Amino acid sequence: MARVAVVTGGTRGIGEAICQRLKRQGHQVIANYAGNEEKAQAFTAATGIPAYRWDVGDHEATLEGCARVEADFGPIDIVINNAGITRDGTLHRMTFEDWNEVLRINLGGCFNMAKATFPGMRERGWGRIVNIGSINGQAGQYGQVNYAAAKSGIHGFTKALAQEGAKFGVTVNAIAPGYIDTDMVAAVPAPVLEKIVAKIPVGRLGMAEEIARGVAFLTSDNGGFVTGSTMSINGGQHMY
Numbered sequence: 476m477a478r479v480a481v482v483t484g485g486t487r488g489i490g491e492a493i494c495q496r497l498k499r500q501g502h503q504v505i506a507n508y509a510g511n512e513e514k515a516q517a518f519t520a521a522t523g524i525p526a527y528r529w530d531v532g533d534h535e536a537t538l539e540g541c542a543r544v545e546a547d548f549g550p551i552d553i554v555i556n557n558a559g560i561t562r563d564g565t566l567h568r569m570t571f572e573d574w575n576e577v578l579r580i581n582l583g584g585c586f587n588m589a590k591a592t593f594p595g596m597r598e599r600g601w602g603r604i605v606n607i608g609s610i611n612g613q614a615g616q617y618g619q620v621n622y623a624a625a626k627s628g629i630h631g632f633t634k635a636l637a638q639e640g641a642k643f644g645v646t647v648n649a650i651a652p653g654y655i656d657t658d659m660v661a662a663v664p665a666p667v668l669e670k671i672v673a674k675i676p677v678g679r680l681g682m683a684e685e686i687a688r689g690v691a692f693l694t695s696d697n698g699g700f701v702t703g704s705t706m707s708i709n710g711g712q713h714m715y
């Protein structure tokens with residue numbers, strides 16, 4: 476059945492692949508984006524998927540953004556909380572702002588999107604929320620106390636909300652990607668990235684589409700008995 480699906484951070488990287496995959500599944504997909512106007516316009520021109528701008532870390536803006544989507548397309552049944560940023564640095568160099576921005580956007584964004592959409596899913600008796608966590612939220616990562624804490628928080632958030640949604644037909648799951656070939660990973664200094672890739676048993680970076688396939692399963696009717704779970708898609712880098 477065709478549903479209205481919102482993918483945050485949906486115009487680039489993993490989010491873009493998720494948008495395309497959900498569209499191929501027959502859903503009405505809406506991509507959210509925060510700032511890269513040029514990329515968002517190119518994305519819409521290439522895919523036909525509408526892109527709506529708001530900052531998921533801003534509570535009021537998220538409520539308004541989701542209300543605009545619902546006014547234009549109807550109730551939101553599927554939410555993919557994919558938007559995320561990095562501000563890497565060892566603790567002694569990390570500023571409070573680096574800490575706060577990552578928590579505000581990566582973890583706060585999940586709360587804000589759930590506040591905007593979970594009550595409606597609960598009332599209608601069907602919903603799917605997939606939160607994109609990270610291998611680095613499971614295992615930690617040197618230089619990422621902010622990101623690892625936010626992503627680890629996403630895994631806890633997922634398990635708590637899954638318990639609240641279960642009896643209302645709303646599943647809440649997480650995917651923990653490993654290192655995926657995106658702009659975010661390309662920003663890791665080359666010598667550091669080489670060492671990381673050397674530790675991936677499959678011997679390569681993942682592809683965004685490989686995360687999108689997991690999202691397709693978790694959001695389908697076939698995934699109805701799967702809730703509160705974390706699907707690790709990381710080439711065997713961390714077996715958890």
Ligand code: CAA
Pocket residue numbers: 561563564565608609610611616617618619622652653654655659660663664667
């Ligand atoms: N464990 C122990 N020591 C480490 C280490 C590790 N994992 N990584 C680096 N070090 C050590 C280095 O060997 C070095 O030690 P020496 O000075 O004794 O040689 C010291 O730490 C400093 O290392 P750098 O030169 O790298 O330090 P820097 O200050 O220039 O940079 C950093 C620090 C910004 C954290 C950099 O190491 C970095 O970018 N690391 C990658 C972080 C990362 O993996 N980010 C993931 C981004 S993608 C993503 O997050 C998506 C996802 O979900 C997977």
